[in-house]
Amino acid sequence: VLTLYELSGKNDERFSPFCWRARFAIAHKELEAAYVPVRFTDKQTIAFSGQERVPVLVDGNTTVSDSWKIACYLEQSYPDRPSLFGGKEARALTRFIDLWATQTLFPPLVRMVLVDVLEHLDNEDANYIRQSREQQLGMTWDALRAERHEHKPVFQQHLALLRRQLRRQPFLAGSAPAYVDYSVFGLLQWARMISDYPLFDAKDNVQEWYGQMAARADRIAAAIGKAT
Amino acid sequence: VLTLYELSGKNDERFSPFCWRARFAIAHKELEAAYVPVRFTDKQTIAFSGQERVPVLVDGNTTVSDSWKIACYLEQSYPDRPSLFGGKEARALTRFIDLWATQTLFPPLVRMVLVDVLEHLDNEDANYIRQSREQQLGMTWDALRAERHEHKPVFQQHLALLRRQLRRQPFLAGSAPAYVDYSVFGLLQWARMISDYPLFDAKDNVQEWYGQMAARADRIAAAIGKAT
8 A cells, every 4th residue: 555645734635736736646546545644843854765855755665755766666566557657658658748838837826825735734844944044035024925916917927838738639649638738736725724825817718627626636636634 | 642732832832831831640540642732822622611712621421621620520430540639638739738739839820920921921911911910910011020028927927838848748738749839839830930030948858859840840841841
């Protein structure tokens, strides 16, 4: 049986975008897993993995960290389960879009919604995140909040790619979701869980895909909730 | 036998980025084609296609315009030839990256090298391009030249995705080139043919892939040159 170590916030909320990628991947592979909470300020729990970031997947004697490596590990280790990619060419192309999502779509999203994360963290974690992120971004929390709206046009511009892709097919991967959908939506699921900030216009054609993916995330969360 | 209508400049130079995508696709499919030149100011030649843009592919009774549609047409019509995508999932993912290349990577590239295109056009075409592009971009040719350097950082930032992708594999599609490589490199081949403006640092790891793709383009051009 698998174990996924994943970030946990206040009231054990599990909102990490990278952990959601792993959650979706495990669900797509129709695998069972135990989901172990890790606090921002409690990295000792995953010290055995030799690094400090979640998600960390443990499968028997194997430990894998990094959401992309986890997806590749699951695909390779469970070839008889539904494919996350659809072949080796598709895997290489998915990686490109996975990087695009993380490096291009995510930064303006972070700037819009990160300020709201503190409400979802206990005091110790909230202090840690506020201080470390203020340092990383080179600005105070108040400045971050004040300029959040400025990042919406850039975010919307990147969404144009999703819009074009979704014009003729319901999912980024085609007629059914695959890892590319989880990679991109995982980031949006994080935003959805920590913030009410409006990301889309009501008529945005991304909405339909977003709704489908959100429903899928909710089903996964419910199933995990029942199992624990 | 296929016929590809493609843009032609001074001395019959064939530099259109979208036509190069089609050239690469035809070569990948190991198909023969006649290559018919079309001048910017001579759109009558392709009026039969019901639109004004090259490339236009004619295959028997079928006419296909738009580089992406041409690639999909070739893949569907010649399934026994080497695949451009590697399956339907890979096709959907390739389309995403094809859009990314056109909508994200291409605009800053255009701003850096377009000013040099006039030297590759006869007077009538040069006047047409200068006027139409000055209007589209909302600036004079001199202003375009003056600010070309400002777009390099944005272009370099988008290249970061290619760099990451090419760190562990020689081509964007994996161990061998596929349509995703042609889609992205087609744009760079245009820049390569019309401008000496330096796009990369000498140590950029994109260089190796770029060199391979440029050599492939030169082989295609030589084969077409011999055949005509």
